Amino acid sequence: MNDRAHDTGERFFRRLMAAAALLVAAILAFRFSLVESTAVSDLCRHGGPWWCAPRNAMVHVSYWEIPGAIGLAAGLLASVFPSRVAIAVAVLFGGWGMALYSAGIGTVGFLLGLLQALRR
Numbered sequence: 339m340n341d342r343a344h345d346t347g348e349r350f351f352r353r354l355m356a357a358a359a360l361l362v363a364a365i366l367a368f369r370f371s372l373v374e375s376t377a378v379s380d381l382c383r384h385g386g387p388w389w390c391a392p393r394n395a396m397v398h399v400s401y402w403e404i405p406g407a408i409g410l411a412a413g414l415l416a417s418v419f420p421s422r423v424a425i426a427v428a429v430l431f432g433g434w435g436m437a438l439y440s441a442g443i444g445t446v447g448f449l450l451g452l453l454q455a456l457r458r
Contacts, residue, residue, distance in 0.1 A: 354430075358429050358448075362433045362434070362436070365434055365437040365438050373396075400440065404440075405432075405435040405440060405444060406432065407435075409431035410428075410432070410443045416454040417450055424454075425455050427451070428447045428450055432446070435448070
Protein backbone atom coordinates (compact mmCIF):
# COMPACT_ATOMS: atom_id res chain seq x y z
CA MET A 339 0.00 0.00 0.00
CA ASN A 340 1.42 3.37 -0.87
CA ASP A 341 1.79 6.17 1.65
CA ARG A 342 -0.98 8.28 0.13
CA ALA A 343 -3.58 5.49 0.41
CA HIS A 344 -2.46 4.75 3.95
CA ASP A 345 -2.67 8.43 4.87
CA THR A 346 -6.19 8.65 3.44
CA GLY A 347 -7.25 5.61 5.49
CA GLU A 348 -5.80 7.10 8.65
CA ARG A 349 -7.53 10.41 8.00
CA PHE A 350 -10.86 8.61 7.47
CA PHE A 351 -10.38 6.70 10.72
CA ARG A 352 -9.50 9.83 12.71
CA ARG A 353 -12.45 11.78 11.32
CA LEU A 354 -14.81 8.89 11.95
CA MET A 355 -13.66 8.52 15.57
CA ALA A 356 -13.96 12.28 16.14
CA ALA A 357 -17.48 12.28 14.69
CA ALA A 358 -18.42 9.25 16.79
CA ALA A 359 -17.08 10.87 19.97
CA LEU A 360 -19.02 14.09 19.29
CA LEU A 361 -22.21 12.20 18.47
CA VAL A 362 -22.02 10.00 21.57
CA ALA A 363 -21.30 13.05 23.76
CA ALA A 364 -24.31 14.87 22.29
CA ILE A 365 -26.58 11.83 22.70
CA LEU A 366 -25.46 11.36 26.31
CA ALA A 367 -26.11 15.04 27.05
CA PHE A 368 -29.56 14.66 25.47
CA ARG A 369 -30.20 11.48 27.46
CA PHE A 370 -29.28 12.87 30.86
CA SER A 371 -30.78 16.33 30.42
CA LEU A 372 -33.98 15.69 28.44
CA VAL A 373 -34.84 12.00 28.63
CA GLU A 374 -34.08 10.89 32.17
CA SER A 375 -35.20 14.10 33.83
CA THR A 376 -38.50 13.47 35.60
CA ALA A 377 -39.54 17.11 35.30
CA VAL A 378 -38.95 17.18 31.54
CA SER A 379 -40.66 13.83 31.12
CA ASP A 380 -43.75 15.05 32.98
CA LEU A 381 -43.77 18.32 31.02
CA CYS A 382 -43.57 16.52 27.66
CA ARG A 383 -46.14 13.90 28.61
CA HIS A 384 -48.82 16.60 28.67
CA GLY A 385 -48.02 18.46 25.45
CA GLY A 386 -45.34 20.85 26.59
CA PRO A 387 -43.21 23.21 24.52
CA TRP A 388 -42.34 22.76 20.84
CA TRP A 389 -39.18 20.74 21.55
CA CYS A 390 -41.14 17.96 23.25
CA ALA A 391 -42.23 16.48 19.92
CA PRO A 392 -38.66 15.83 18.68
CA ARG A 393 -37.69 14.64 22.17
CA ASN A 394 -40.60 12.20 22.28
CA ALA A 395 -39.77 10.97 18.77
CA MET A 396 -36.18 10.25 19.85
CA VAL A 397 -37.47 8.37 22.90
CA HIS A 398 -39.76 6.22 20.74
CA VAL A 399 -37.01 5.55 18.18
CA SER A 400 -34.74 4.44 20.99
CA TYR A 401 -37.46 2.35 22.65
CA TRP A 402 -37.62 0.18 19.53
CA GLU A 403 -33.78 0.03 19.41
CA ILE A 404 -33.75 1.41 15.86
CA PRO A 405 -30.32 3.12 16.05
CA GLY A 406 -28.67 -0.05 17.34
CA ALA A 407 -30.40 -2.17 14.70
CA ILE A 408 -29.25 0.18 11.93
CA GLY A 409 -25.72 0.07 13.34
CA LEU A 410 -25.78 -3.73 13.47
CA ALA A 411 -27.14 -4.04 9.92
CA ALA A 412 -24.53 -1.61 8.60
CA GLY A 413 -21.79 -3.42 10.52
CA LEU A 414 -22.79 -6.73 8.99
CA LEU A 415 -22.96 -5.10 5.56
CA ALA A 416 -19.53 -3.53 6.05
CA SER A 417 -18.13 -6.93 7.03
CA VAL A 418 -19.29 -8.48 3.76
CA PHE A 419 -19.01 -5.47 1.42
CA PRO A 420 -16.61 -2.97 3.02
CA SER A 421 -17.37 0.60 2.08
CA ARG A 422 -16.75 3.83 3.93
CA VAL A 423 -20.44 4.65 4.01
CA ALA A 424 -21.38 1.31 5.62
CA ILE A 425 -18.49 1.61 8.07
CA ALA A 426 -19.46 5.17 9.05
CA VAL A 427 -23.13 4.23 9.47
CA ALA A 428 -22.16 1.21 11.61
CA VAL A 429 -19.89 3.25 13.88
CA LEU A 430 -22.17 6.28 14.21
CA PHE A 431 -25.48 4.47 14.63
CA GLY A 432 -23.83 1.80 16.80
CA GLY A 433 -22.47 4.59 19.03
CA TRP A 434 -25.90 6.20 19.13
CA GLY A 435 -27.41 2.86 20.12
CA MET A 436 -24.83 2.33 22.85
CA ALA A 437 -25.54 5.76 24.31
CA LEU A 438 -29.33 5.61 24.08
CA TYR A 439 -30.73 2.32 25.36
CA SER A 440 -29.82 -0.26 22.72
CA ALA A 441 -26.36 -1.05 23.99
CA GLY A 442 -26.35 -4.74 23.08
CA ILE A 443 -26.91 -4.55 19.36
CA GLY A 444 -25.44 -1.07 19.10
CA THR A 445 -22.13 -2.29 20.53
CA VAL A 446 -21.95 -5.15 18.04
CA GLY A 447 -22.61 -2.77 15.14
CA PHE A 448 -20.08 -0.26 16.48
CA LEU A 449 -17.40 -2.92 16.86
CA LEU A 450 -18.03 -4.43 13.43
CA GLY A 451 -17.70 -0.97 11.90
CA LEU A 452 -14.63 -0.21 13.98
CA LEU A 453 -12.93 -3.43 12.90
CA GLN A 454 -13.57 -2.64 9.24
CA ALA A 455 -12.36 0.95 9.74
CA LEU A 456 -9.13 -0.37 11.23
CA ARG A 457 -8.63 -2.69 8.27
CA ARG A 458 -8.82 0.18 5.77
